[in-house]
Amino acid sequence: MKEHPDAPPGQNVHEYDGILEYDNMLPRWWLTTFFLCISFAGGYWIYYHTFDKGLLPSEEYAEVVAERDAKAAAEMLAAGEATDELLLALSKNQASINQGKELFVTNCVTCHAEGGKGATGPNLTDNFVLHGAKPTDTYNTIKNGFLAKQMPAWGKQLGEGKVRAATAYVLSLRGSNVAGGKEPQGEAASQ
Ligand code: HEC
Known part of the structure:
Protein backbone atom coordinates (compact mmCIF):
# COMPACT_ATOMS: atom_id res chain seq x y z
CA MET A 1 0.00 0.00 0.00
CA PHE A 51 -29.07 -24.76 25.62
CA ASP A 52 -31.23 -26.77 23.23
CA LYS A 53 -34.18 -24.44 23.81
CA GLY A 54 -35.98 -24.25 20.48
CA LEU A 55 -36.88 -26.90 17.91
CA LEU A 56 -34.61 -27.05 14.89
CA PRO A 57 -36.40 -27.09 11.54
CA SER A 58 -35.72 -30.83 11.16
CA GLU A 59 -37.13 -31.52 14.64
CA GLU A 60 -40.11 -29.32 13.97
CA TYR A 61 -40.71 -31.21 10.73
CA ALA A 62 -40.47 -34.58 12.51
CA GLU A 63 -42.99 -33.35 15.07
CA VAL A 64 -45.44 -32.22 12.42
CA VAL A 65 -45.11 -35.54 10.58
CA ALA A 66 -45.59 -37.50 13.81
CA GLU A 67 -48.66 -35.44 14.65
CA ARG A 68 -50.10 -35.99 11.17
CA ASP A 69 -49.38 -39.74 11.42
CA ALA A 70 -50.97 -39.96 14.84
CA LYS A 71 -54.09 -38.21 13.61
CA ALA A 72 -54.33 -40.42 10.52
CA ALA A 73 -53.73 -43.49 12.68
CA ALA A 74 -56.46 -42.52 15.14
CA GLU A 75 -58.89 -42.14 12.26
CA MET A 76 -57.95 -45.43 10.66
CA LEU A 77 -57.99 -47.35 13.93
CA ALA A 78 -61.54 -46.15 14.53
CA ALA A 79 -62.79 -46.28 10.93
CA GLY A 80 -65.77 -48.44 9.98
CA GLU A 81 -64.44 -51.62 8.43
CA ALA A 82 -60.95 -53.11 8.46
CA THR A 83 -60.39 -53.50 4.72
CA ASP A 84 -57.17 -54.59 3.01
CA GLU A 85 -56.56 -51.01 1.86
CA LEU A 86 -57.08 -49.59 5.32
CA LEU A 87 -54.80 -52.15 6.98
CA LEU A 88 -52.14 -51.65 4.34
CA ALA A 89 -52.23 -47.90 4.90
CA LEU A 90 -51.99 -48.50 8.66
CA SER A 91 -48.97 -50.74 8.14
CA LYS A 92 -47.19 -47.75 6.61
CA ASN A 93 -48.18 -45.35 9.36
CA GLN A 94 -45.41 -44.96 11.93
CA ALA A 95 -47.76 -44.02 14.77
CA SER A 96 -49.78 -47.22 14.45
CA ILE A 97 -46.67 -49.32 13.90
CA ASN A 98 -45.28 -47.91 17.15
CA GLN A 99 -48.51 -48.67 19.00
CA GLY A 100 -48.60 -52.17 17.51
CA LYS A 101 -45.02 -52.76 18.54
CA GLU A 102 -45.82 -51.92 22.14
CA LEU A 103 -48.76 -54.32 22.08
CA PHE A 104 -46.55 -56.95 20.51
CA VAL A 105 -43.91 -56.61 23.20
CA THR A 106 -46.56 -57.04 25.90
CA ASN A 107 -48.69 -59.78 24.36
CA CYS A 108 -46.95 -61.63 21.59
CA VAL A 109 -43.23 -62.01 22.23
CA THR A 110 -43.72 -65.03 24.50
CA CYS A 111 -44.56 -67.06 21.40
CA HIS A 112 -43.35 -65.03 18.43
CA ALA A 113 -40.12 -63.85 20.08
CA GLU A 114 -38.61 -60.40 20.05
CA GLY A 115 -39.13 -58.57 16.78
CA GLY A 116 -41.40 -61.42 15.58
CA LYS A 117 -38.57 -63.74 14.59
CA GLY A 118 -40.50 -66.76 15.83
CA ALA A 119 -40.40 -69.29 18.68
CA THR A 120 -43.43 -71.47 19.42
CA GLY A 121 -45.28 -69.20 17.02
CA PRO A 122 -44.10 -68.76 13.46
CA ASN A 123 -41.54 -66.27 12.21
CA LEU A 124 -43.46 -63.13 11.23
CA THR A 125 -40.52 -61.47 9.51
CA ASP A 126 -40.10 -63.88 6.59
CA ASN A 127 -42.21 -64.00 3.46
CA PHE A 128 -44.09 -67.17 4.37
CA VAL A 129 -47.58 -67.35 5.78
CA LEU A 130 -49.69 -70.10 7.29
CA HIS A 131 -52.95 -68.25 7.18
CA GLY A 132 -52.89 -66.04 4.12
CA ALA A 133 -50.93 -63.05 2.90
CA LYS A 134 -53.71 -60.48 2.63
CA PRO A 135 -53.77 -57.78 5.30
CA THR A 136 -57.27 -58.94 6.27
CA ASP A 137 -55.94 -62.51 6.69
CA THR A 138 -53.40 -61.30 9.23
CA TYR A 139 -56.04 -59.16 10.91
CA ASN A 140 -58.49 -62.08 11.16
CA THR A 141 -55.77 -64.38 12.50
CA ILE A 142 -54.94 -61.91 15.26
CA LYS A 143 -58.59 -61.13 16.00
CA ASN A 144 -59.98 -64.67 15.98
CA GLY A 145 -56.86 -66.75 16.59
CA PHE A 146 -56.34 -70.41 15.75
CA LEU A 147 -57.02 -71.83 19.14
CA ALA A 148 -56.45 -75.44 18.12
CA LYS A 149 -52.96 -74.41 16.97
CA GLN A 150 -52.11 -72.40 20.10
CA MET A 151 -52.61 -68.96 18.54
CA PRO A 152 -54.93 -67.08 20.93
CA ALA A 153 -57.80 -64.85 19.78
CA TRP A 154 -57.05 -61.23 20.66
CA GLY A 155 -60.23 -59.51 19.49
CA LYS A 156 -62.00 -59.45 22.84
CA GLN A 157 -58.96 -58.84 24.98
CA LEU A 158 -57.45 -56.02 22.94
CA GLY A 159 -60.45 -54.54 21.18
CA GLU A 160 -60.77 -53.47 17.56
CA GLY A 161 -58.31 -50.54 17.50
CA LYS A 162 -55.47 -52.46 19.13
CA VAL A 163 -56.01 -55.50 16.91
CA ARG A 164 -55.62 -53.17 13.93
CA ALA A 165 -52.48 -51.62 15.39
CA ALA A 166 -50.99 -55.07 16.08
CA THR A 167 -51.87 -56.04 12.49
CA ALA A 168 -50.12 -52.91 11.21
CA TYR A 169 -46.98 -53.84 13.11
CA VAL A 170 -47.04 -57.49 11.98
CA LEU A 171 -47.54 -56.40 8.36
CA SER A 172 -44.64 -53.98 8.67
CA LEU A 173 -42.41 -56.91 9.74
CA ARG A 174 -43.15 -59.16 6.78
CA GLY A 175 -40.15 -59.55 4.50
CA SER A 176 -37.77 -57.87 6.94
CA ASN A 177 -36.16 -61.31 7.53
CA VAL A 178 -34.71 -60.66 10.96
CA ALA A 179 -31.43 -62.50 11.49
CA GLY A 180 -31.65 -65.74 13.44
CA GLY A 181 -35.34 -66.15 12.70
CA LYS A 182 -37.24 -69.43 12.86
CA GLU A 183 -37.34 -71.48 9.63
CA PRO A 184 -40.18 -70.59 7.23
CA GLN A 185 -43.57 -72.21 7.69
CA GLY A 186 -46.52 -72.22 5.29
CA GLU A 187 -46.63 -70.78 1.81
CA ALA A 188 -44.64 -68.01 0.16
CA ALA A 189 -46.58 -64.77 0.22
CA SER A 190 -46.72 -63.34 -3.26
CA GLN A 191 -46.57 -59.70 -2.19
C1 HEC B 1 -49.42 -68.67 23.13
C2 HEC B 1 -48.54 -68.41 21.99
C3 HEC B 1 -48.89 -67.25 21.08
C4 HEC B 1 -49.13 -65.95 21.41
C5 HEC B 1 -49.09 -65.32 22.79
C6 HEC B 1 -49.35 -65.26 20.17
N1 HEC B 1 -49.27 -66.12 19.11
FE1 HEC B 1 -49.52 -65.66 17.14
N2 HEC B 1 -49.31 -67.62 16.68
C7 HEC B 1 -49.00 -68.62 17.56
C8 HEC B 1 -48.93 -69.89 16.83
C9 HEC B 1 -48.55 -71.23 17.44
C10 HEC B 1 -49.22 -69.58 15.49
C11 HEC B 1 -49.29 -70.58 14.33
C12 HEC B 1 -50.68 -71.17 14.26
C13 HEC B 1 -50.75 -72.29 13.26
O1 HEC B 1 -49.83 -73.10 13.23
O2 HEC B 1 -51.75 -72.32 12.53
C14 HEC B 1 -49.45 -68.16 15.42
C15 HEC B 1 -49.76 -67.47 14.27
C16 HEC B 1 -49.83 -66.10 14.18
C17 HEC B 1 -50.02 -65.39 12.94
C18 HEC B 1 -50.20 -66.01 11.57
C19 HEC B 1 -48.87 -66.14 10.90
C20 HEC B 1 -48.97 -66.78 9.56
O3 HEC B 1 -47.95 -67.30 9.13
O4 HEC B 1 -50.04 -66.77 8.94
C21 HEC B 1 -50.01 -64.07 13.25
C22 HEC B 1 -50.14 -62.91 12.29
C23 HEC B 1 -49.84 -63.96 14.67
N3 HEC B 1 -49.73 -65.23 15.21
C24 HEC B 1 -49.78 -62.78 15.37
C25 HEC B 1 -49.78 -62.70 16.75
C26 HEC B 1 -49.90 -61.47 17.48
C27 HEC B 1 -50.02 -60.09 16.86
C28 HEC B 1 -49.88 -61.79 18.79
C29 HEC B 1 -50.02 -60.86 19.97
C30 HEC B 1 -51.15 -59.96 19.98
C31 HEC B 1 -49.72 -63.21 18.88
N4 HEC B 1 -49.67 -63.74 17.63
C32 HEC B 1 -49.61 -63.90 20.08
C33 HEC B 1 -48.79 -68.49 18.90
C34 HEC B 1 -48.99 -67.35 19.64
Whole structure:
Protein backbone atom coordinates (compact mmCIF):
# COMPACT_ATOMS: atom_id res chain seq x y z
CA MET A 1 0.00 0.00 0.00
CA LYS A 2 1.27 3.42 -0.79
CA GLU A 3 0.16 6.97 -1.41
CA HIS A 4 -0.53 7.35 -5.08
CA PRO A 5 -0.18 10.59 -6.98
CA ASP A 6 -3.65 10.14 -8.56
CA ALA A 7 -5.43 9.27 -5.32
CA PRO A 8 -7.31 11.74 -3.12
CA PRO A 9 -5.10 12.80 -0.19
CA GLY A 10 -4.87 10.29 2.65
CA GLN A 11 -6.20 7.40 0.50
CA ASN A 12 -4.25 4.21 0.26
CA VAL A 13 -4.18 2.71 -3.16
CA HIS A 14 -3.42 -0.71 -4.55
CA GLU A 15 -2.30 -0.88 -8.07
CA TYR A 16 -2.70 -4.06 -10.06
CA ASP A 17 -1.78 -4.13 -13.72
CA GLY A 18 -2.31 -0.42 -13.92
CA ILE A 19 -5.72 -0.55 -12.26
CA LEU A 20 -6.04 1.60 -9.15
CA GLU A 21 -8.06 0.42 -6.17
CA TYR A 22 -8.78 2.75 -3.30
CA ASP A 23 -8.93 1.42 0.24
CA ASN A 24 -12.44 2.59 0.92
CA MET A 25 -14.05 2.18 4.32
CA LEU A 26 -17.00 -0.17 4.24
CA PRO A 27 -20.25 1.76 4.54
CA ARG A 28 -21.55 2.02 8.07
CA TRP A 29 -24.91 0.37 7.24
CA TRP A 30 -23.04 -2.59 5.75
CA LEU A 31 -20.83 -3.02 8.80
CA THR A 32 -23.78 -2.71 11.14
CA THR A 33 -25.65 -5.41 9.23
CA PHE A 34 -22.53 -7.57 9.20
CA PHE A 35 -22.03 -7.42 12.96
CA LEU A 36 -25.74 -7.87 13.59
CA CYS A 37 -25.56 -11.06 11.51
CA ILE A 38 -22.63 -12.32 13.54
CA SER A 39 -24.35 -11.67 16.83
CA PHE A 40 -27.54 -13.24 15.50
CA ALA A 41 -25.57 -16.36 14.57
CA GLY A 42 -24.03 -16.42 18.05
CA GLY A 43 -27.40 -16.02 19.71
CA TYR A 44 -28.90 -18.68 17.44
CA TRP A 45 -26.14 -21.13 18.30
CA ILE A 46 -26.49 -20.58 22.02
CA TYR A 47 -30.29 -20.79 21.94
CA TYR A 48 -30.63 -23.83 19.68
CA HIS A 49 -27.43 -25.76 20.21
CA THR A 50 -25.87 -24.88 23.56
CA PHE A 51 -29.07 -24.76 25.62
CA ASP A 52 -31.23 -26.77 23.23
CA LYS A 53 -34.18 -24.44 23.81
CA GLY A 54 -35.98 -24.25 20.48
CA LEU A 55 -36.88 -26.90 17.91
CA LEU A 56 -34.61 -27.05 14.89
CA PRO A 57 -36.40 -27.09 11.54
CA SER A 58 -35.72 -30.83 11.16
CA GLU A 59 -37.13 -31.52 14.64
CA GLU A 60 -40.11 -29.32 13.97
CA TYR A 61 -40.71 -31.21 10.73
CA ALA A 62 -40.47 -34.58 12.51
CA GLU A 63 -42.99 -33.35 15.07
CA VAL A 64 -45.44 -32.22 12.42
CA VAL A 65 -45.11 -35.54 10.58
CA ALA A 66 -45.59 -37.50 13.81
CA GLU A 67 -48.66 -35.44 14.65
CA ARG A 68 -50.10 -35.99 11.17
CA ASP A 69 -49.38 -39.74 11.42
CA ALA A 70 -50.97 -39.96 14.84
CA LYS A 71 -54.09 -38.21 13.61
CA ALA A 72 -54.33 -40.42 10.52
CA ALA A 73 -53.73 -43.49 12.68
CA ALA A 74 -56.46 -42.52 15.14
CA GLU A 75 -58.89 -42.14 12.26
CA MET A 76 -57.95 -45.43 10.66
CA LEU A 77 -57.99 -47.35 13.93
CA ALA A 78 -61.54 -46.15 14.53
CA ALA A 79 -62.79 -46.28 10.93
CA GLY A 80 -65.77 -48.44 9.98
CA GLU A 81 -64.44 -51.62 8.43
CA ALA A 82 -60.95 -53.11 8.46
CA THR A 83 -60.39 -53.50 4.72
CA ASP A 84 -57.17 -54.59 3.01
CA GLU A 85 -56.56 -51.01 1.86
CA LEU A 86 -57.08 -49.59 5.32
CA LEU A 87 -54.80 -52.15 6.98
CA LEU A 88 -52.14 -51.65 4.34
CA ALA A 89 -52.23 -47.90 4.90
CA LEU A 90 -51.99 -48.50 8.66
CA SER A 91 -48.97 -50.74 8.14
CA LYS A 92 -47.19 -47.75 6.61
CA ASN A 93 -48.18 -45.35 9.36
CA GLN A 94 -45.41 -44.96 11.93
CA ALA A 95 -47.76 -44.02 14.77
CA SER A 96 -49.78 -47.22 14.45
CA ILE A 97 -46.67 -49.32 13.90
CA ASN A 98 -45.28 -47.91 17.15
CA GLN A 99 -48.51 -48.67 19.00
CA GLY A 100 -48.60 -52.17 17.51
CA LYS A 101 -45.02 -52.76 18.54
CA GLU A 102 -45.82 -51.92 22.14
CA LEU A 103 -48.76 -54.32 22.08
CA PHE A 104 -46.55 -56.95 20.51
CA VAL A 105 -43.91 -56.61 23.20
CA THR A 106 -46.56 -57.04 25.90
CA ASN A 107 -48.69 -59.78 24.36
CA CYS A 108 -46.95 -61.63 21.59
CA VAL A 109 -43.23 -62.01 22.23
CA THR A 110 -43.72 -65.03 24.50
CA CYS A 111 -44.56 -67.06 21.40
CA HIS A 112 -43.35 -65.03 18.43
CA ALA A 113 -40.12 -63.85 20.08
CA GLU A 114 -38.61 -60.40 20.05
CA GLY A 115 -39.13 -58.57 16.78
CA GLY A 116 -41.40 -61.42 15.58
CA LYS A 117 -38.57 -63.74 14.59
CA GLY A 118 -40.50 -66.76 15.83
CA ALA A 119 -40.40 -69.29 18.68
CA THR A 120 -43.43 -71.47 19.42
CA GLY A 121 -45.28 -69.20 17.02
CA PRO A 122 -44.10 -68.76 13.46
CA ASN A 123 -41.54 -66.27 12.21
CA LEU A 124 -43.46 -63.13 11.23
CA THR A 125 -40.52 -61.47 9.51
CA ASP A 126 -40.10 -63.88 6.59
CA ASN A 127 -42.21 -64.00 3.46
CA PHE A 128 -44.09 -67.17 4.37
CA VAL A 129 -47.58 -67.35 5.78
CA LEU A 130 -49.69 -70.10 7.29
CA HIS A 131 -52.95 -68.25 7.18
CA GLY A 132 -52.89 -66.04 4.12
CA ALA A 133 -50.93 -63.05 2.90
CA LYS A 134 -53.71 -60.48 2.63
CA PRO A 135 -53.77 -57.78 5.30
CA THR A 136 -57.27 -58.94 6.27
CA ASP A 137 -55.94 -62.51 6.69
CA THR A 138 -53.40 -61.30 9.23
CA TYR A 139 -56.04 -59.16 10.91
CA ASN A 140 -58.49 -62.08 11.16
CA THR A 141 -55.77 -64.38 12.50
CA ILE A 142 -54.94 -61.91 15.26
CA LYS A 143 -58.59 -61.13 16.00
CA ASN A 144 -59.98 -64.67 15.98
CA GLY A 145 -56.86 -66.75 16.59
CA PHE A 146 -56.34 -70.41 15.75
CA LEU A 147 -57.02 -71.83 19.14
CA ALA A 148 -56.45 -75.44 18.12
CA LYS A 149 -52.96 -74.41 16.97
CA GLN A 150 -52.11 -72.40 20.10
CA MET A 151 -52.61 -68.96 18.54
CA PRO A 152 -54.93 -67.08 20.93
CA ALA A 153 -57.80 -64.85 19.78
CA TRP A 154 -57.05 -61.23 20.66
CA GLY A 155 -60.23 -59.51 19.49
CA LYS A 156 -62.00 -59.45 22.84
CA GLN A 157 -58.96 -58.84 24.98
CA LEU A 158 -57.45 -56.02 22.94
CA GLY A 159 -60.45 -54.54 21.18
CA GLU A 160 -60.77 -53.47 17.56
CA GLY A 161 -58.31 -50.54 17.50
CA LYS A 162 -55.47 -52.46 19.13
CA VAL A 163 -56.01 -55.50 16.91
CA ARG A 164 -55.62 -53.17 13.93
CA ALA A 165 -52.48 -51.62 15.39
CA ALA A 166 -50.99 -55.07 16.08
CA THR A 167 -51.87 -56.04 12.49
CA ALA A 168 -50.12 -52.91 11.21
CA TYR A 169 -46.98 -53.84 13.11
CA VAL A 170 -47.04 -57.49 11.98
CA LEU A 171 -47.54 -56.40 8.36
CA SER A 172 -44.64 -53.98 8.67
CA LEU A 173 -42.41 -56.91 9.74
CA ARG A 174 -43.15 -59.16 6.78
CA GLY A 175 -40.15 -59.55 4.50
CA SER A 176 -37.77 -57.87 6.94
CA ASN A 177 -36.16 -61.31 7.53
CA VAL A 178 -34.71 -60.66 10.96
CA ALA A 179 -31.43 -62.50 11.49
CA GLY A 180 -31.65 -65.74 13.44
CA GLY A 181 -35.34 -66.15 12.70
CA LYS A 182 -37.24 -69.43 12.86
CA GLU A 183 -37.34 -71.48 9.63
CA PRO A 184 -40.18 -70.59 7.23
CA GLN A 185 -43.57 -72.21 7.69
CA GLY A 186 -46.52 -72.22 5.29
CA GLU A 187 -46.63 -70.78 1.81
CA ALA A 188 -44.64 -68.01 0.16
CA ALA A 189 -46.58 -64.77 0.22
CA SER A 190 -46.72 -63.34 -3.26
CA GLN A 191 -46.57 -59.70 -2.19
C1 HEC B 1 -49.42 -68.67 23.13
C2 HEC B 1 -48.54 -68.41 21.99
C3 HEC B 1 -48.89 -67.25 21.08
C4 HEC B 1 -49.13 -65.95 21.41
C5 HEC B 1 -49.09 -65.32 22.79
C6 HEC B 1 -49.35 -65.26 20.17
N1 HEC B 1 -49.27 -66.12 19.11
FE1 HEC B 1 -49.52 -65.66 17.14
N2 HEC B 1 -49.31 -67.62 16.68
C7 HEC B 1 -49.00 -68.62 17.56
C8 HEC B 1 -48.93 -69.89 16.83
C9 HEC B 1 -48.55 -71.23 17.44
C10 HEC B 1 -49.22 -69.58 15.49
C11 HEC B 1 -49.29 -70.58 14.33
C12 HEC B 1 -50.68 -71.17 14.26
C13 HEC B 1 -50.75 -72.29 13.26
O1 HEC B 1 -49.83 -73.10 13.23
O2 HEC B 1 -51.75 -72.32 12.53
C14 HEC B 1 -49.45 -68.16 15.42
C15 HEC B 1 -49.76 -67.47 14.27
C16 HEC B 1 -49.83 -66.10 14.18
C17 HEC B 1 -50.02 -65.39 12.94
C18 HEC B 1 -50.20 -66.01 11.57
C19 HEC B 1 -48.87 -66.14 10.90
C20 HEC B 1 -48.97 -66.78 9.56
O3 HEC B 1 -47.95 -67.30 9.13
O4 HEC B 1 -50.04 -66.77 8.94
C21 HEC B 1 -50.01 -64.07 13.25
C22 HEC B 1 -50.14 -62.91 12.29
C23 HEC B 1 -49.84 -63.96 14.67
N3 HEC B 1 -49.73 -65.23 15.21
C24 HEC B 1 -49.78 -62.78 15.37
C25 HEC B 1 -49.78 -62.70 16.75
C26 HEC B 1 -49.90 -61.47 17.48
C27 HEC B 1 -50.02 -60.09 16.86
C28 HEC B 1 -49.88 -61.79 18.79
C29 HEC B 1 -50.02 -60.86 19.97
C30 HEC B 1 -51.15 -59.96 19.98
C31 HEC B 1 -49.72 -63.21 18.88
N4 HEC B 1 -49.67 -63.74 17.63
C32 HEC B 1 -49.61 -63.90 20.08
C33 HEC B 1 -48.79 -68.49 18.90
C34 HEC B 1 -48.99 -67.35 19.64
